[in-house]
Amino acid sequence: MNLASAVNENFANYSNYLIRSAMFVYALAFLAHLAEWVFGGRSKIAVQSAALTTTGPAAAAPAVAVRSAGGTTTLERPKVITRASASDRDMADGPGASGGNERADLYGRIAISFTALAWLLHVCGVAFRAASVQRAPWGNMYEFSTTFGAVAVGAYLLLLVLKKNVRWIGLFLTTSVLLDLGLALSVLYTSSEQLVPALHSYWLWIHVSCAIISGAVFYLAAVGTLLYLFRDHYEVAVLAGRAQNNRWGDIMRRLPSAASLDKFAYRMNALVFPLWTFTIIAGAIWAQAAWGHYWEWDPKETWSFITWVVYAGYLHARATAGWKGRKAAYLALIAFACFLFNYYGVNIFVTGKHSYAGV
Incomplete structure (x- = not known):
């Protein structure tokens, strides 16, 4: 035929x-x-929402306490924490892109x-x-x-x-x-x-579809992680009394709080990680049927495993070591970068058994 x-x-x-x-x-x-x-962000509602985000004891400029001891006057300034975990802050979510x-x-x-x-x-x-x-x-x-x-x-x-x-x-x-x-x-x-x-197999429907779904959810989590880093920087400035009243600050005020963005990214990654694990297992089963071996350290297999290890490290650090905030965010972005390289870099620049899929 x-x-x-x-x-x-x-x-x-x-x-x-x-x-x-x-x-x-x-x-x-x-x-x-x-x-x-x-x-x-130009309506009264937006202005009020921004005010709620930046007012209160945590957002106010640090006051100076004056204490007299005998004939000596001592100025005491409260310590400003510039690397606080997002989950420790009481910052409200922004009103959204429309700003009200x-x-x-x-x-x-x-x-x-x-x-x-x-x-x-x-x-x-x-x-x-x-x-x-x-x-x-x-x-x-x-x-x-x-x-x-x-x-x-x-x-x-x-x-x-x-x-x-x-x-x-x-x-x-x-x-x-x-x-x-x-x-x-x-x-x-x-x-x-x-x-x-070799690609005429029902595993094409199972293995690759799982990889696509996993990558799509990893992408949404990566967007949340990247925006978390920007929002976190903004909140640190607010807590230090350096509120940004320019256009950039207006955009940051409309985003969810850093804690909400961090939680969103973590939940998305945790939700889809088991599916990514199954993707690798399904690929190994298909490899055995097509090539006679479950695992041969083909570049695609290797980078899929590297991606799995980095995401597993991220989730493990969040669950056991209490990693939250920027350290965890950087690790999550590294994991997504591994996923992207596994797709674009390995497929275009590296020759392996998966190369017959073509460009």
């Missing part, structure tokens, strides 16, 4: 059109989210609507890619990238449906998905085609 004849070119073309259409709508969502951040501004909130709602529409187009594009070859639509880097973006956006929309306070991710998510799809179409694109015999 001619493998080329097994490809439905019409469905493949529909997939390309739908992915490009999704990019256009994601761009509209990006602009709406950008407008939400730009025009947000009704006009900005409207832009935010429009952005969510565009994101949901783009996601539907995106998912249909992935589905038509699968239908064009009658297999799982993640047999190469292009297909993995497009599916990865769809799963990341789907996870974000699911959190919104569950009434979680995550709309602050929207701008960063749409930016990332646009970059992801742009890179997929311009650099990683591969024509719809059948795979080599």
Whole structure:
């Protein structure tokens, strides 16, 4: 049987059109989210919310106590803790990207609507890619990238449906998905085609789908971790009496507190870590069926394991050593960097048994 004849070119073309259409709508969502951040934070509600965040004994400038001992006057200044753990602070969550501004909130709602529409187009594009070859639509880097973006956006929309306070991710998510799809179409694109015999296995559905879901949730956690570092720096400045009243400070005030961001990132990483563990186990089982060995220290296997070790170290440190705050955040970002290198770096620059997946 001619493998080329097994490809439905019409469905493949529909997939390309739908992915490009999704990019256009994601761009509209990006602009709406950008407008939400730009025009947000200018209402009385936002000003009051910012005041609640920065007032109180912890946020006030340290007072000077004067004590007289005989004929000597001593000035005592309270110690300012600049490296306090975020969980030790009593800082309120910010009012969100809109900052309580009704006009900005409207832009935010429009952005969510565009994101949901783009996601539907995106998912249909992935589905038509699968239908064009009658297999799982993640047999190469292009297909993995497009599916990865769809799963990341789907996870974000699911959190919104569950009434979680995550709309602050929207701008960063749409930016990332646009970059992801742009890179997929311009650099990683591969024509719809059948795979080599070793990849014709039900483990393709199980192993790679788990890797995609794990990576998508790791990505959301990484966004939360990165924003935690910025918000934590802002809160330290507030506690030290150096509140930033510029535009940057206004943006930081609208984010959730550092403690909330830290908790969000930790929960996301902890939630998906068992799935990443299963991903590696499933890959080993598939390797035994395809190559005759469970583990051969192939570059992809090695870096998957390194990623697992760093995430395991992060979770273990949080649970047993009491690592919270910046040290844990840096370790979480290193773990996600390992995941990214495992995907882009290993696939593009390193030759191994997984190389037949193609670019």
